[in-house]
Amino acid sequence: MPELPELNPVIHGKLRLALLSLLIGVEEAEFTWLRAKTDSTDGNLGAQLAKLEEAGYVAVEKKFVQRKPQTLYHITEAGRQAFLEYVQALKELLGAAI
């Protein structure tokens, strides 16, 4: 019997998975936009983004636009690869159920 693939624990967290799924479709996104789309709190969102950043899956850029601070996130190549592998593993696990 073939061995079933393991799911990446960094991506498997619900909020982290939602964040990567959002970031994979855009070039970059602001913290406030991610917060609105995931309906999460500042603290939780910041913590989950930090975990993704630590894993090298997202990169952050902080700048000022019209004298207001702006925090932009984008998915890295490693993040994109890990996300695609996660989706593949998920599909394999579900097999005929999907």
Next chain:
Amino acid sequence: MTTNAEELELKDRLSLIETMIAEGRRTTERYGWVFVLWGVAYYIAIAWASIGPDYLAWPITMTVSAALTGIIFSSKCRKRPKTTISRAMASIWIAMGISMFVLFTALGWSGKLEDNHIFIAIAAAMLGTANATSSMTLKWKLQFVCALIWWVTAAVSCFGSASRSSMTFLVAIFLCQIVFGIYLIIAEASQRGKAALHA
């Protein structure tokens, strides 16, 4: 094999991925006001040119409209995510605006823009190109109808009388800028209403 609970959990993850990807790619831009603003700007420039010096009317009205568009866009779109589609759309319209500005300013100052037919034909053809490119990228049939109207206007301007080409231009502005812009504003408002209901 996975158990039923695990399977449900995994399906939930898959559905979350699909929802979030769609959410990220959703066209959240609100373009309606841009069409209305530029439609009104064209009317102001035409009215001004008919009663005053036309070498000032068009450059001033277009510069003010471009500045207004830039200011409103930068404040409205600051928090929106950048997508390849939104960058492509912005590029099309910015490139068209710069081409029109450079060409008409040069033609006006060199005194070679005396024939109103040529002005209408070039402006309408350029607007037709931008609308068609945008509609083909977004797969949006209604905007392609606008492109067709602009192209017909360009052709009519080459063959029709001065009054007929001016009238066609005014009608095209009304249909493709004002009516289309108001339709977009209403459609976007109803889409926002639906999104709020589902939130």
